[in-house]
Amino acid sequence: xxxxxxxxxxxxxxxxxxxxxxxxxxxxxxxxxxxxxxxxxxxxxxxxxxxxxxxxxxxxxxxxxxxxxxxxxxxxxxxxxxxxxxxxxxxxxxxxxxxxxxxxxxxxxxxxxxxxxxxxxxxxxxxxxxxxxxxxxxxxxxxxxxxxxxxxxxxxxxxxxxxxxxxxxxxxxxxxxxxxxxxxxxxxxxxxxxxxxxxxxxxxxxxxxxxxxxxxxxxxxxxxxxxxxxxxxxx
Numbered sequence: 001x002x003x004x005x006x007x008x009x010x011x012x013x014x015x016x017x018x019x020x021x022x023x024x025x026x027x028x029x030x031x032x033x034x035x036x037x038x039x040x041x042x043x044x045x046x047x048x049x050x051x052x053x054x055x056x057x058x059x060x061x062x063x064x065x066x067x068x069x070x071x072x073x074x075x076x077x078x079x080x081x082x083x084x085x086x087x088x089x090x091x092x093x094x095x096x097x098x099x100x101x102x103x104x105x106x107x108x109x110x111x112x113x114x115x116x117x118x119x120x121x122x123x124x125x126x127x128x129x130x131x132x133x134x135x136x137x138x139x140x141x142x143x144x145x146x147x148x149x150x151x152x153x154x155x156x157x158x159x160x161x162x163x164x165x166x167x168x169x170x171x172x173x174x175x176x177x178x179x180x181x182x183x184x185x186x187x188x189x190x191x192x193x194x195x196x197x198x199x200x201x202x203x204x205x206x207x208x209x210x211x212x213x214x215x216x217x218x219x220x221x222x223x224x225x226x227x228x229x230x231x232x233x234x235x
Contacts, residue, residue: 006022007020019056028080060106071089073205100172103168107160110155
């Protein structure tokens with residue numbers, strides 16, 4: 001759905017890493033703003049910023065995992081379906097384990113830090129949170145959005161560990177199996193697990209939308225996982 005190569009803008013991120021923002025990010029932003037019309041345009045903009053920031057920090061986690069092991073990073077790309085970190089050279093299996101793991105770990109750390117800040121704010125500033133007027137309103141809004149940021153990152157952590165390709169969970173499953181199984185068998189098992197999950201993905205996504213209002217833009221490919229299960233290197 002989202003094609004690489006339609007760059008909207010670029011900038012230099014931490015460690016001099018080139019960051020590209022794909023034009024498809026406008027689709028995601030527009031959709032989020034449309035969904036927020038009933039709740040307020042400002043709320044939709046804040047949510048879009050927190051969501052995009054969480055994705056960006058996730059990809060920077062992958063980039064850090066590369067650079068700390070001496071693997072150069074060609075670029076980080078943010079698009080309407082998420083993002084990816086592109087290496088300038090192929091890492092070893094052991095290097096790839098840390099690279100892949102760092103993305104979800106960044107989201108877990110952001111969730112934990114946000115939780116600590118929320119606890120500290122409620123414990124230390126109860127009077128400010130209960131105050132009337134602009135100060136109390138601003139404090140309550142800040143606490144609310146901090147909690148939203150925490151839950152976004154917890155959701156990203158859990159979602160990215162689902163063992164389907166090309167999510168981090170699918171890559172981590174494959175890397176873990178390579179430690180204990182021959183390469184061909186590890187690939188077949190990873191493909192089989194991904195195939196089962198990809199087949200139940202659509203009914204699960206429909207259930208999530210009907211009961212919780214969640215919309216998943218990402219759908220894993222049953223065909224690609226089937227070919228992987230047959231021993232073909234797809235991902």
